[in-house]
Amino acid sequence: MVDVTPRPLAELTTLRTGGTPERMVDARTQDELVDALRFAWATGDDWLVLGGGSNLFVGDDPLEGTVIRVLTRGIERLPSPHEGRARLRVQAGHDWDDLVAHAVAEGLAGLEAMSGIPGTVGAAPVQNIGAYGQEVVRTLVEVDLIDEATGEVSTVPADELGLGFRTSVLKAHYGSVPDRSAVILSATFDLAQVGAQPRPVAGSQLRTALGLTEEGTATLSEIRRRILEIRAGKGMVLDTEDPDTWSAGSFFQNAVVSASFARSLPPECPRWPVEPDLDPVLVIPLAAFDGTVPAPETREPDVKVSAAWLIEQAGIRRGFRLAPSRAGLSTKHALALTNRGGASAAELAQLARFIRARVHAEFGLMLQPEPVLVNIEL
Structure with a gap:
């Protein structure tokens, strides 16, 4: 690990906000990252791991403690125990979109719809990132991580990470702490070997985005190219010349609500069913077991609704500002709150609070922020 002169996080986050930490460390190898974390934890000081800075909203006051920049890189191809598949083990600091480009070039399917998402590989499982029907949970096999409680490095299967809609046991949700305080060192993905030929495209969301029928086909490179075009058209591909991309991506999560609540929303509100748990675990205390197993409860699956639609229908249009704010x-x-140039974290927080209040007043739903908030409150 290398101590460096601390820089304002406004220079290192895509929202362009954030004060200067007391200490900053660059970790370019996994061993350096482990050493830096163990040292920070031993001191008992505050600490923050910084990857691409694309999922952070940081306050402008100076930060106490240490910021550790994860700069590790590398992709290792491994055999898969499943026929027709291959595995990629990737260092936590590796750029996510670079991984997607590598997988597409190698003819490996499972990540292509997540092209253009900013950030690093180590942050992807924490957020369980996803787009157009693909999610990290669908291909992640395991992660190597280090636990704060023990300082030990271990390999953890993906099914122990509590991966759900934009969440995991490692994520610090707004107003809470993570269930497991740990840092990912590397992640391993299991991908289908499909080559460069056109093939059927699974998933209605992805087919709709690509303008394909159920019988339509596309190559991985065609899917990647089209997704990058779509994201760029929405200002979701980083561009230093375009203030529309000076954001943390989608600031608010698409809300997952009950089917009954979804019916209370206008029918025009875009919505998608959330896949139900097809194999729920039923636990019956031995003392209460009478030899019969009750029929499984049936209920309507939850529904994901469009936060962007709710915001616009609450009267807040694209390009909206609270004058004279620079946010x-x-x-x-x-869905993207942007720094139009020199905006403070306070200005962005004011805008976020205004949007939440308007949507709640109009539809009775409180939108939840997607980025991790550091040194700032909504």
Whole structure:
């Protein structure tokens, strides 16, 4: 690990906010990252791991403690125990979109719809990132991580990470702490070997985005190219010349609500069913077991609804600002809160609070922020 002169996090986060930490460390190898974390934990000081800075909203006051920049890189191809598949083990600091580009070039399917998502590989499982029907949970096999409680490095199967809709046991949700305080060192993905030929495209969300029928086909490179075009059109591909991309991506999560609540929303509100648990675990205390197993409960699956639609229907249009604030919605996408140039974290927080209040007043639903908030409150 290498101590470096601390820089304002406004220079290292895509929202361009954040004060200067007391100490900053660059970790370029896994051993350096482990050493830096163990040292920070031993001191008992505050600490923050920084990857691409694309999922952080940081306050402008100076930060106490240490910021550890994860700069590890590398992709290792491994055999898969499943026929027709291959595995990629990737260092935590590796750029996510670079991984997707590598997988597509190698003819490996499972990540292509997540092209253009900013950030690092180590952050992807924490957030269980996803787009157009693909999610990390569908291909992640395991992660190597280090636990704060013990300082030990271990390999953890994906099914022990509590991966759900934009969440995991490692994520610090707004107003809470993570269930497991640990840092990912590397992640391993199991991908289908499909080559460069056109093939059927699974998933209605992805087919709709690509303009394909159920019988339509596309190559991995065609899917990647089209997704990058779509994301760029929404200001969701980082561009130093475009203020619409000076954001943390989608600032608010698409809300997952009960089917009954979804019916209370206008029918025009875009919605998608959330896949139900097809194999729920039923636990019957031995003392209460009478030899019969009750029929499984049936209920309607939850529904994911469009936060962008709710925001716009609450009267907040793309490009909206609270004058004279330098924070505003993207002119291309209602979910992206953007720094139009020199905006403070306080200005962005004011805009976020205004949007939440308007949507709640109009639809009775409180939108939840997607980025991790550091040194700032909504």
